[in-house]
Amino acid sequence: MPSPNACSAYPTGDRMSPIGSSIHRKLLVVVLATAAFALLFTGTIMAVYDMRNFRDSSVTDLAAQADIIGLAATPALEFEDPQAAQAYLEALRGKPTIIGAAIYTAKGTRFATYIAAGHDAIEFPRIPELDGHAFGGGELGLFKRIVSDNEILGTVYLKARLDIVGRLLDRLKVLGVVMAMALAVAVMIARRMQRKVTHPILEIAGVARNVMEKRDFSSRANKVTDDEIGTLVDAFNGMLAEIDRVIGERKRAEGALQDSESRLLELNAELEQRVESRTAQLAAANKDLEGFSYSVSHDLRAPIRAIGGFSSLLAEDHAAELSDEAKRKLAIISGEAVRMGQLIDDLLALSRLGRKAIEPTELDMVAIVRSVYERLNHADPGHAVDFRLGSMPRAHGDRNLFEQVWMNLLSNAIKFSARKEQPVIEVGGITAENEYVYFVRDNGAGFDERYQAKLFGVFQRLHRLDEFPGTGVGLALVHRIVTRHGGRIWADGKPDQGATFHFSLPRELSDGGI
Amino acid sequence: MEEFDQVDILLVEDNPMDAELTMRGLRDQKLANQITWVKDGEEALDYVFRRGAYANRTDGGPRLILLDLKMPRVGGIEVTKAIKGDERTRRIPIVIMTSSQEENDIIDSYNLGANSYIVKPLDFGSLAEVARQAGFYWLAINRVAT
Numbered sequence: 001m002p003s004p005n006a007c008s009a010y011p012t013g014d015r016m017s018p019i020g021s022s023i024h025r026k027l028l029v030v031v032l033a034t035a036a037f038a039l040l041f042t043g044t045i046m047a048v049y050d051m052r053n054f055r056d057s058s059v060t061d062l063a064a065q066a067d068i069i070g071l072a073a074t075p076a077l078e079f080e081d082p083q084a085a086q087a088y089l090e091a092l093r094g095k096p097t098i099i100g101a102a103i104y105t106a107k108g109t110r111f112a113t114y115i116a117a118g119h120d121a122i123e124f125p126r127i128p129e130l131d132g133h134a135f136g137g138g139e140l141g142l143f144k145r146i147v148s149d150n151e152i153l154g155t156v157y158l159k160a161r162l163d164i165v166g167r168l169l170d171r172l173k174v175l176g177v178v179m180a181m182a183l184a185v186a187v188m189i190a191r192r193m194q195r196k197v198t199h200p201i202l203e204i205a206g207v208a209r210n211v212m213e214k215r216d217f218s219s220r221a222n223k224v225t226d227d228e229i230g231t232l233v234d235a236f237n238g239m240l241a242e243i244d245r246v247i248g249e250r251k252r253a254e255g256a257l258q259d260s261e262s263r264l265l266e267l268n269a270e271l272e273q274r275v276e277s278r279t280a281q282l283a284a285a286n287k288d289l290e291g292f293s294y295s296v297s298h299d300l301r302a303p304i305r306a307i308g309g310f311s312s313l314l315a316e317d318h319a320a321e322l323s324d325e326a327k328r329k330l331a332i333i334s335g336e337a338v339r340m341g342q343l344i345d346d347l348l349a350l351s352r353l354g355r356k357a358i359e360p361t362e363l364d365m366v367a368i369v370r371s372v373y374e375r376l377n378h379a380d381p382g383h384a385v386d387f388r389l390g391s392m393p394r395a396h397g398d399r400n401l402f403e404q405v406w407m408n409l410l411s412n413a414i415k416f417s418a419r420k421e422q423p424v425i426e427v428g429g430i431t432a433e434n435e436y437v438y439f440v441r442d443n444g445a446g447f448d449e450r451y452q453a454k455l456f457g458v459f460q461r462l463h464r465l466d467e468f469p470g471t472g473v474g475l476a477l478v479h480r481i482v483t484r485h486g487g488r489i490w491a492d493g494k495p496d497q498g499a500t501f502h503f504s505l506p507r508e509l510s511d512g513g514i
Numbered sequence: 515m516e517e518f519d520q521v522d523i524l525l526v527e528d529n530p531m532d533a534e535l536t537m538r539g540l541r542d543q544k545l546a547n548q549i550t551w552v553k554d555g556e557e558a559l560d561y562v563f564r565r566g567a568y569a570n571r572t573d574g575g576p577r578l579i580l581l582d583l584k585m586p587r588v589g590g591i592e593v594t595k596a597i598k599g600d601e602r603t604r605r606i607p608i609v610i611m612t613s614s615q616e617e618n619d620i621i622d623s624y625n626l627g628a629n630s631y632i633v634k635p636l637d638f639g640s641l642a643e644v645a646r647q648a649g650f651y652w653l654a655i656n657r658v659a660t
Contacts, residue, residue, distance in 0.1 A: 298584050298613040302529055305634060309535040 023198050031190040035182055043175035058140055058162055059133050066144035066156040073103050077153045082112050089114035100159040104128040106152050128155035200229045204236050217244035293351045308337030346473035353480055358398045365392040369427050372406045390428030393436045395505045401481045408474040409440045409501055415468055417444030434507055441500040446493040455491055524576035525551045526558040528585040555588025559596055562603055579608045583619050591622055598627035
């Protein structure tokens with residue numbers, strides 16, 4: 001779609017004519033110049049040759065004339081009769097080109113002279129010269145000795161006017177006429193030839209203009225000749241074909257690009273919508289989960305409270321009516337109710353952890369461990385644990401959550417080492433390259449490394465309840481807290497040789513981990 | 515003799531077993547002379563503002579409200595809002611009884627002016643602690659008196 005602007009930027013039909021006329025003129029100039037040069041060259045050569053020929057023949061003619069005069073004047077010289085010689089010379093009046101003649105005696109005196117009419121000013125040489133001729137001033141002078149029986153009797157002198165200029169003009173006139181005719185023919189031929197040359201060029205130009213104006217790269221120029229213009233047409237058509245191909249490819253590529261772009265947009269929109277709906281689903285699921293947690297914490301615990309509470313009331317109020325066995329069973333009911341409550345509490349804590357935002361502060365790990373251990377020891381002062389608290393680097397994290405972490409790790413260590421004669425619990429930490437690493441080591445029951453993978457799973461227990469009580473949630477909670485802070489947790493141990501729990505925290509607490 | 519008639523504790527609890535256990539615990543610990551038990555939030559508000567069935571009650575108080583959160587019809591949060599929003603009653607201390615430490619409940623209760631909270635089942639050692647912290651010295655006095 002060429003805009004008006006584009007139109008004016010390219011030559012239109014009117015502007016094509018200078019190109020045509022220019023080629024026309026150039027062709028004409030070439031043809032005419034060639035013809036004119038050829039004719040001039042030929043004409044000049046011919047003229048020069050003709051002039052030379054003319055002069056040679058003039059000399060020969062004049063020499064023959066001098067011989068004839070000499071022959072005729074011989075008796076007059078022999079008899080010293082100037083009148084007779086004069087009469088012979090007068091015969092030269094029939095030769096208009098000869099303007100003067102003289103006969104000299106052998107002694108060199110002028111014997112007779114002749115002057116053509118109108119050439120009175122002519123001067124004759126004072127003494128005769130040897131046989132020869134000389135040109136000068138458009139005139140030819142010629143000496144010829146008169147010889148009879150090997151005796152020089154005298155000399156004839158003839159002077160002729162040679163009309164070289166006139167003759168040259170005649171020749172030039174002819175040349176001019178011939179040239180004019182030849183050039184006229186040349187122009188006619190050129191006109192005809194030029195049509196054959198310019199027509200295909202103009203056609204190419206027309207196709208080119210069509211291509212520019214209509215952007216139609218499928219049009220082609222007609223090839224009518226097999227000459228250079230034919231080659232030009234071929235090249236032009238080849239170029240059009242190439243442009244057509246390239247543009248086609250580009251259009252296809254653009255089309256493909258547009259397709260993929262719109263497909264991408266579509267996919268994007270789809271993806272966004274999917275993310276939105278998934279987010280909504282997730283939010284709904286989260287809300288459900290919250291509702292579930294709430295229900296569990298309130299509704300599930302009410303009957304457990306009743307079971308535990310009324311078991312206690314039964315044991316208290318009716319102690320007298322109950323056998324020891326009945327009391328034992330009641331105690332089991334109470335204890336299990338408490339354990340069930342604990343399980344629910346732990347589960348809720350785990351679930352709360354997923355929803356609660358972490359509030360990081362600087363953590364003085366040594367102080368936290370000390371206070372946590374004191375609380376634990378206060379609650380159960382029965383064991384004389386050898387508690388060794390080493391130095392530990394400070395870190396960043398949520399204080400409440402790390403109190404929970406230490407609480408769980410330390411209570412585990414106390415619990416699993418309680419049966420040892422001398423329980424030993426060591427706590428320490430180091431600063432590694434990019435992280436802080438903390439550990440809790442005990443000399444307790446340890447664990448079988450084959451089950452290491454199960455250590456941190458929810459409700460995964462590696463010991464029987466009658467060996468060590470617990471809900472199987474504590475380490476899962478620890479694991480969750482540590483990983484939410486961007487850290488790692490791992491453990492090693494052997495049965496009856498104690499266990500060591502390590503956890504790490506990044507030195508730079510990244511927001512992404514929270 | 516108003517002193518004698520005075521209700522010490524209003525227990526708002528919809529679960530009868532929880533209520534029984536709570537009252538038993540309170541008595542065992544000799545924490546109060548007189549406990550009135552109402553079964554939901556509506557009844558609690560009627561009692562406190564002397565409306566409906568309690569329009570003609572003549573006794574004073576209560577001096578403390580033990581309030582369950584999750585109840586049918588009118589919940590503990592609404593009861594707290596109503597009592598703490600009324601000039602006549604806003605000085606009555608409210609201790610929320612929750613089944614768990616669900617955060618939102620606790621935050622909501624404190625925002626509305628609840629004085630403290632305890633987690634069920636009532637650990638009466640902790641109730642005594644709460645009472646001490648909240649300045650309920652009369653509880654200790656009554657304890658000696660009874």
